Amino acid sequence: MTPGSFETLEQKIASKTAAVGIIGLGYVGLPLAVTAAKRGLPVTGFDIDPGKISRLDAGESYIEAVDSADLVALKAAGQMGWTTDFSGLAQMDVIVICVPTPLTVHRDPDLSYIERTAEVIARHLSPSTLVVLESTTYPGTTADVMTPILATSGHLPGKDIFIGFSPEREDPGNAKFRTATIPKIVAGDGAEAGKLIEAFYTIVVDRVVPVSTTQTAEAVKITENIFRAVNIALVNELKMIFDRMGIDVWEVIDGAATKPFGFMPFYPGPGLAAIASRSTRST
Ligand SMILES: NC(=O)c1ccc[n+]([C@@H]2O[C@H](COP(=O)([O-])OP(=O)(O)OC[C@H]3O[C@@H](n4cnc5c(N)ncnc54)[C@H](O)[C@@H]3O)[C@@H](O)[C@H]2O)c1
Structure with missing residues (x-):
């Protein structure tokens, strides 16, 4: 020592x-x-x-x-x-x-x-x-x-x-x-x-x-990433369903986002799989 x-x-x-x-x-x-x-x-x-x-x-x-x-x-x-x-x-x-x-x-x-x-x-x-x-x-x-x-x-x-x-x-x-x-x-x-x-x-x-x-700090990061991944996947699923129902998913999200608690807006996009296939990087 x-x-x-x-x-x-x-x-x-x-x-x-x-x-x-x-x-x-x-x-x-x-x-x-x-x-x-x-x-x-x-x-x-x-x-x-x-x-x-x-x-x-x-x-x-x-x-x-x-x-x-x-x-x-x-x-x-x-x-x-x-x-x-x-x-x-x-x-x-x-x-x-x-x-x-x-x-x-x-x-x-x-x-x-x-x-x-x-x-x-x-x-x-x-x-x-x-x-x-x-x-x-x-x-x-x-x-x-x-x-x-x-x-x-x-x-x-x-x-x-x-x-x-x-x-x-x-x-x-x-x-x-x-x-x-x-x-x-x-x-x-x-x-x-x-x-x-x-x-x-x-x-x-x-x-x-x-x-x-250090395990807790590592778990914080993984939790943040899982939260993001799940919500991106969810909003993309909702977009497909609402599209078929003739409902504008963006208007739905903007409406839901007016709730001052318990909702965080995520927006439809290329999805995590598309992002991952373009890059070897994780976030
Ligand atoms: N980019 C983001 O938005 C982001 C966000 C959060 C966390 N992260 C995490 O941060 C880490 C780094 O990601 P990044 O996006 O900066 O990656 P990056 O690919 O942009 O940069 C990594 C750098 O490390 C260098 N490198 C590779 N092996 C090396 C070695 N053995 N010794 C020295 N240098 C080496 C590469 O040449 C490159 O310059 C990853 O674990 C990633 O998951 C990235």
């Missing part, structure tokens, strides 16, 4: 000197990296895709929610950098994982990205580091899959290193809610990890909502 691991990290986060590494610079990771850098934390983005890193080097954002001008300004100010060289993880105090979690052809969760990433982190991990998983996954992944891999570093979870989960709620294309203004669920694997993850995200976003365990 490294004496003072918790206190050292707590102090670095509080003083905004904690070096933050974001792994996976996609729809979730890049906006998060820019938001954290804008709020004064020194940020390094890590991605295996050299094409993305080249575009960032050229000052070009490939994510709608991120302004190219912000990338250029944050890089020039020394507030943000990016690389494909994962050895730099050794200098990070907070590491956030935003890699994909697609479904396999059998529609099982494909955790290989999380596993590969945890293995790379374990190879470079320094004591007194907070590691946070943001990728969407099933309850238990942080404790049962990620933590044992990180423990192969030789650093003791809960003593030398601290582990947490904070589900991503990014909604690409949503002009009303951006990374900083979407409330963030956080949970640590133990009381000290809980304090660290809450302190970190309190800098990055406007509202942090701590829950008691």
Whole structure:
């Protein structure tokens, strides 16, 4: 055990000197990296895709929610950098994982990205580091899959290193809610990890909502996704039925949405299956 691991990290986060590494610079990771850098934390983005890193080097954002001008300004100010060289993880105090979690052809969760990433982190991990998983996954992944891999570093979870989960709620294309203004669920694997993850995200976003365990935080995300999936499927079924009855489903939803409680409007669309077939991404 490294004496003072918790206190050292707590102090670095509080003083905004904690070096933050974001792994996976996609729809979730890049906006998060820019938001954290804008709020004064020194940020390094890590991605295996050299094409993305080249575009960032050229000052070009490939994510709608991120302004190219912000990338250029944050890089020039020394507030943000990016690389494909994962050895730099050794200098990070907070590491956030935003890699994909697609479904396999059998529609099982494909955790290989999380596993590969945890293995790379374990190879470079320094004591007194907070590691946070943001990728969407099933309850238990942080404790049962990620933590044992990180423990192969030789650093003791809960003593030398601290582990947490904070589900991503990014909604690409949503002009009303951006990374900083979407409330963030956080949970640590133990009381000290809980304090660290809450302190970190309190800098990055406007509202942090701590829950008691990483499994609970993972279940919150899955619940949100199930709620959305079921309601999208429901409203598409209702559209087909009402169409046959000569009833305008949009007028029905607008009418139902005037109920001030117990109803949330969902609108007919291509459906989850169509969305899933166009992309390997889960939300
Ligand atoms: N996009 C959304 O709207 C959304 C919303 C909520 C949650 N999520 C979840 O967030 C996670 C990330 O999704 P995304 O949409 O940002 O995916 P994405 O495909 O846009 O980005 C993932 C990035 O990770 C990189 N990557 C892949 N393997 C890597 C590795 N081993 N090491 C480093 N980088 C690696 C890829 O090159 C890519 O840049 C997923 O679990 C997803 O389910 C996404």
